Amino acid sequence: MSKRAREYLVSLEEVVSVPQARIPWQALWDGYSDDHAGQTVLSHAVPVESQPSKSIAIVGAGSGGLAILKTILDLPAEVREGWEVVVYDQRLDVGGLWLADPPGPPPQPPVLPESPVYPLLHTNTPHPTMTYPNFTYPPYTPLFPSHEYVQKYHADYAAHYGLLPHIHLRHSVTAAKWIGDAESGKWDIEVHELNPKHPRAEPVRVLKRSFDHLVVANGHNHYPHVPQWNGTEGWLAHTPAGRPQRELQHSIYYRRPEKYRGRTVIIVGAGASGRDAALQVGKVAHVVRSIRLVASGAHLTFSQVYQSLTPGTEPTPGAIVVPKPRISHFTDTSVVFEDGTALADVDAVILGTGYEFRIPFLSAPHSSVLAVDPATALNSTTAPTLVSNLRYVFPLYRHIFSLARGLPPTALAFVGLPVLVANCPSDIAQSLLVAHALANASVLPSRDEMRADLVARERALRAEGLDPYYVGHRLVSPSETDHDYQDDLVEYLKRVGALPRDGRKFVEAWRRHGRGEARLLGRGWERAVALGLERVWLEGVETEEEWAKLLYRLADWQRAYEEEHGTPVEQFISYE
Template sequence: MVNLRQAVFSVIASLLLPPASHVQEVDTPSKSVAVVGAGSAGLAILKSLLDLPEDARKGWDIVLYEQRRDVGGIWLPDPNPARPPELPETPLYPLLHTNTPIPTMTYPGFPFPPNTPLYPSHEHVEQYHQDYANHYNLMPHIMLNHTVLSSSWTGNSTNGVWNVVLRDHNHNKIIRTHDHIVVANGHNHYPHTPQFAGQDAWLRNSPVDGPKREMLHSIWYREPEKFTNRSVVVVGSGASGRDAASQVCIKARRTYHSIRDTSNPPVVTDSLVVKPEISHFTSTAIVFVDGSAVSDVDVIIFGTGYDLRIPFLEEGNELAVKPNAHSNKTYRKGLVTNLRYLFPLHQHVFSLSPYYPTNALSFIGLPILVANCPSDAAQSIYVAHAIANASLLPDREDLLRELADIEEDLYSRGYDPYYIGHRMVEGSTFDYQDNLITYLQKHGALPDDGKKFVEGWRKESLEYLKRGWKRVEDLDIQHEWLDGVVTEEDWANLMRRLNYWQGTWEKEHGIVYPPEPDFI
C-alpha cells in the first residue's frame, strides 16, 4: 500500500510540477519536522522543538515555512494590500492597537521592552515577534517566502511520511518529505461573509445621483477616510467590527452598527446608531430583525469573522470541508472542518485521523478567546514532547472517547462544540494551558516544580485597567507609569497599581461603566 501511494503521488507531482530543470529535489533526514507559519504560534512551536534536550532531537531536521517576507503573522503589515476579491496578506489596519494589555499577551519569560505602551499600536507587537525570533536564534530555521501548496500522507496509521509541495522565493516548486507537520498559520485568512435575501438586488440598485453601493469584509478594511461622507452599516461586535464602527463613525455621514445584543453595545457614541441584526434586503433598503429599515446606506462592512480553512491540507485530500457537519460520529474517516470547528482533534492540537500516527499532524493556535502567545507556548511544549516521545499520547480510540466526553460536557452546559468551534468558554483558557503542562509533568516529560504553567498575575481580574490607561494617555503621563518597568513582575505590579488608581477615581466620582467586552 505504501509503494502504491508513493507511486500515485509521484505521478500527480509530475503533472503538477514544471520541467525538471525548475524543480529542486531536497533530501531530508529520517526524522524531520515541518512547521507552517511564522506568527506567534509558529515561533512558539519552533522554540519548543529547539528547547528539547539535545539527545531527544539529535539528528532532527527542523524547518519552518513562512510564505511572507518576515515573521509576525497578522501583525506584519501588508505593503500593498490587495483589493477584493483578491485576499490581502493580513487583515491588519493602520490604526490597530491591542485590545488587551501587553503583559498578558507575552510568551512566558519574555516581556515587552521597557516603555512600551500598555495598549500599543501594531508596530510594537510586530517588533516583539521579531525580537523573540532573534533572541532565541530561530531565524536560521525559518525559510521565508516559501508557500506550502499541498501536503499528503504516504503510509499507514503507524508509519509513513508527509509529501509536501512548496513554492519557493524564486517561484520554483519543491518536493520535501517530513515525518511531522505542525500547522501554525493562524485562522484569520478566509473571510466569512453572510448571505441575505435580496442583497444582490440592493447592490444593483445604487442611486443614480449617489455612490455605487458596495459590501466588503473587514479583511479589506484599512483607513476610515475612505468612508468620508458615506453612509455605512458595520456588522458584527467582535474586535474588527468594534474598531471599524468606532473609526468610521468619525468620518462617515452616518454609521449604523448592527449587532446581536443591542442592550450592551460595544461602542457608545452620539455619532453611531445601534441596530439589531440584519433580516434581509429590498432593492432600496436594509431591513433589520426588529422590522426597522434604513434606505440611506451605500456601504456595508462585515466584521463577521473567518472560515476555518487550511488549503494545503485540502489540496492534499487530508482535510474535508463539510459546512453542515455537526457530529463526530458521522465523519470518522479523516479530518474535517465545518468552517468553524476542526475535528477530530485531541486537545485542539493533534489530528485523530486514522490514516497516520496521532503525533504526525498537529495544530498550534486554534483556541479562540485566549491570549495567543502564552496559549501557543503551552500547546507547543505539549506538541514538542509528544513528537519526541509518541508514547506520551494514549491510543487513538481512547483519545476519541475523551473527545466525545468533552463535547458531551459542552452540550450539557449549553454549548454546541460544532458551532463555538475552538472557543475557550467560561474562562477555561487558563485551566486548559495548565492541564497540558501538568500532563507532561505527571508522565515524566517535564520536571514537576509544583507551579502552575499560567502565572497567577495573568489570571487577575482588572476591570478598570483599560480605562485607566486611556486616562493616563489623556493626561500625558505615560512615562510616569512606565518608568522602571522591566521585568514581568514589574509589568504585573504596574497593572495592579493602575487598576486600583482608576477604580478609586471612578468610585470617588460616582462613575459607572458597562462591562468591558470579553476579549480573552
C-alpha cells in the same frame, strides 16, 4: 533610563514611522532578478548520507509557528540530535497577522490581503498578558500597543532565540499529502518559493519535500466568513445617483475610516474588528450596528450580548451608533432587518463577521487529509477523516492532535487554533505538548483514550447549553477558561513525567488578573495617557515582575478613581 530603554526608543521611532523598515533580508530582495521566475520545478531531496533522524515541517511563522519552533529547539540536545526542523511562511517577515500588508494600494475582492491589520489597530488586552513566558516587551512600550509593536516583538523573539535560520520566508505550502497509514508514513509536501517582489506571480520554483511530521500553525484570520443574504447583487447594482458606489465588504479589507466620511454605514458583527470599525467610522459617518450573536445556546439572549459589548464600542462624542438586529435581506433600495425595519440610505456594509477555518494545502484538490463541509452531519465519533465545518476542525485531541483514522496522532498537529486566548502563552502551552509528543509518542494517551476525552468535552459543552460544532475552537466554557486549558496541558506533562513537578501553575496569577481586568486597565491607561502620565507609569519597568506589578497598581489606581466618581464613562477604544 537604562541603556536598553534608550536603544529601544531609538529603534522604535524607525519602526513605527516606517512599519516595513525592519526587513533583515531587504538587501537580498533588492538584488533579486525576475529572470528565473517560474522556470524550474525542483524535487528537493535530502542526500541519503545526511538524512535526518526526524524531520518536522512547520507551516507559519506567526505566534504559533515561533512557539513550536522555539519549544522544539529547547528540547535537550541529545533528544533532538539529528532532527531537521523547517518553518515555511509565505510572508516577508515573521509575525503572522501582525505584519501589515506591503506598501501600495490594498487588494480588492476577490484577492485577499496578506493581513487583516489596519493602521489604527491596537491590542485590546495589556501586552504583559500576551507575552511568551520570560520574554517581555521592551521598556516604554505602551500598555495597549499598536500592531507595529506587536510585530516587532515577534521579530525580536525570533532573533533573540536564533530561530531565523530555520525559517524560510516567502515559501508557501500548497499541498501536503500523507503517504502511509494509521501506524506510519511520510508527508509529501509541495512548497512554492515566491518571488519576494511579486508574490502573486508565478513561483520562482516548486520544492517537493518529504517529512515525518507536520505542524500547522498558520493562524485562522485569513479566510473571511461572508454571510449570504438575498438581494445583495440588486442592492449593489442600484446605487442612487450622486452617491458613491455602494459597498459590501468584509472587515479584512477595512483600512481607514476616512473613506466613509459623510456616508451611512452598517457594521455587521459584535467582535473586535466590528467594534473597532464602529468606533472609528463612527467619528466620520452615520453608523448603524447590526449585532450578530457570537455563541449559540438558549442561555444567551440578544440583550445580554449587546450590553456586554456596548461599553467597549461607544464612539467619541458626536458619533452616532444605533444598535440594530440582524440583517434579514436586501432589496434594490434598502437593507431590511429581522424585525422588519429597513434602511434606504445605506452606502456601505462592513462585515466584522469573523473568519473560517480553511487549510487549503490539506484539502481538495491538493490533499484529502481535511474535508471541508459547512453542512456536515458528521461528528467526532463518526468522521473518517479530519473535517472542517468552517468553525471547527475535528476530531482533534485538545485542539491539537489529529485523531483521523488514516494517520498516527503525532503525524499532524495544530498550534494556535484556540480563539479568544492570549496567543503567545497559549501557543507555548500547546507547543510543550507537541514537542514532547514528537520526541516520545508514548507521552500521549492511546487513540481511544484521546477520542473518549474529546467526546466527553463535547458532551460537557452541550450540558452548558453550547453546541461544540458551533462554538468550535472558542474557549468560552465557564468550566474551562483559556487559562485553565493552558494549565491543564502543562499539568498533564508533569503527571506523565515529561516536565518536572514544580508546584506552580503555568499561567501566573498576574496574567489571569491582567486579562480579567482588561477593561478596567484600558480605562486606566487611557486616563493616564490623557493626563500625560504615560512615561511616568512606564519608568523603570523592564522585567516580567515589574510589568506584573504595574498592572496591579494601575488597576487599583483606576478602581479608586471610579469608586470616587461613580459609574465610569466608557471611553476606552476596544482594540483587536
